[in-house]
Amino acid sequence: MQDPTPSDDAVITLSKVSTSFGEHVVHSGIDLEVRRGEIFALIGGSGSGKSTLLREMILLHRPDAGSIRVLGVDLQALGDGDADRDTLALRQRWGVMFQHGGLFGSLTVQENVGLPLREHTGLDDALIDEIAAWKLAMTGLEPQVGAQYPSELSGGMMKRASLARALALDPELLFLDEPTAGLDPESAGEVDQLVRKLRDLFGLTIVMITHDLDLLWQLADRVAVLADGKVQGIGSMSELAQVQVDNPAIRKFFDGPRGRAAHEQDKQQADVHTSGETGEPSWKAK
Ligand SMILES: Nc1ncnc2c1ncn2[C@@H]1O[C@H](COP(=O)(O)OP(=O)(O)OP(=O)(O)O)[C@@H](O)[C@H]1O
Known part of the structure; x- marks a missing residue:
């Protein structure tokens, strides 16, 4: 399931990354690769080190050992600080x-x-406002939302505004930390579709942390499961569903009512496709 050789289209490569906080070992030799244009998810129980790993990928924390390359740049070779x-x-x-x-x-x-x-950028204010308005429109927010303050927004609008800001500089790579957390199912479904649209339109590579099994089944091309300081498995959700039988750390995500329900939905989707029906699969209607 896990590809042992680094591929040419790797956007992020982690090799033997280890991280500890005092005596507490969080990562002990993490290897993984994120490929261009994919939606890659990091999952794992609370405290398994997902956020720390993401922070390491975006230069907010340095690992104790190992190497991280992002967009062809070795992060260790970079100097400290924004200057x-x-x-x-x-x-x-x-x-x-x-x-x-x-x-x-x-x-x-x-x-x-x-x-x-x-x-x-050295752009003038008028142009910046114009670009910001365009980014808001891209995320499906009405123009008048631009004049509002964050405290006036619903959870779903806040996520969209935050996404608009993440897109401000036309990034090649997007990191999403729990993009649907705290949203009702309808808003979560809208964020799911928005993220997919952004990837398809702009060829973005997306790395996300999520506990949302619906999102994982519907959106993630590949998923890495973190537990006990290691990557326990990497693959599509369908591939992980196959190997979970033999790996208790992976099985946790497929056990329990939410995991089973999400898996059922995936099977129903497959049934719809194989029976030749067209239209929106039933699991989409949340
Ligand atoms: N700055 C820090 N100082 C000390 N310990 C830390 C620090 N940051 C994270 N940790 C510890 O490292 C472990 C991993 O934390 P991390 O936030 O990466 O986990 P997580 O998988 O993202 O968890 P969650 O799903 O609950 O957000 C936890 O035990 C946490 O307490």
């Missing part, structure tokens, strides 16, 4: 949507979305 020119250049090639949005409460939505452009 380093290469670090700054690399940061501009990815966008991050944080779990709680990470929007500044004192700025309007449009100002939040325009912030990366103000920080990293």
